Amino acid sequence: GAGVSQTPSNKVTEKGKYVELRCDPISGHTALYWYRQSLGQGPEFLIYFQGTGAADDSGLPNDRFFAVRPEGSVSTLKIQRTERGDSAVYLCATGISGSRTDTQYFGPGTRLTVL
């Protein structure tokens, strides 16, 4: 079956621009997570949705970062006034329920480059 998909696969933007990154979850998965991964590092948690609501946004680095999941399926990560330090791979993962033994299924990521 279809896994988690993320679009675009690559995004190059200029400093100060606004970007949107999209995540299409596995059908029926209610839990959705965003992570970002800098070169040579493990993924870093950003935000977790349970259904339509953000259950934990403690990983968002500042108020330039925002994510939505209006219908409890597709999610969009939005970054305003991008900075060169935002360059990273942004990973989306989904889970059936978000329970403590839930497996997270990751998408291939979006590589964001801020020039």
Add this chain to the structure above:
Amino acid sequence: DAKTTQPPSMDCAEGRAANLPCNHSTISGNEYVYWYRQIHSQGPQYIIHGLKNNETNEMASLIITEDRKSSTLILPHATLRDTAVYYCIVMYNTDKLIFGTGTRLQVFP
């Protein structure tokens, strides 16, 4: 912060068992040990998880010491496709996986 310590890199000959260690000396009673791996340019992939008992699935075996302060992931017959970064993660709250820098496993012919 990650609650685990892993060696930065390991090598393994193809067809041999790969044994990847992980120390988690501050683990609490209800915290699970999870293993994920990340093949180059892909998203992380779930391998296995356990609480107290040893676990085995089609991909690997997980051996957890009796005091739960360390564990070992075993790939019984490593192949070139197993070359990846392997992450050991201790998790109680399921709203986030906290990754360390993992172990880079290189399987050679």
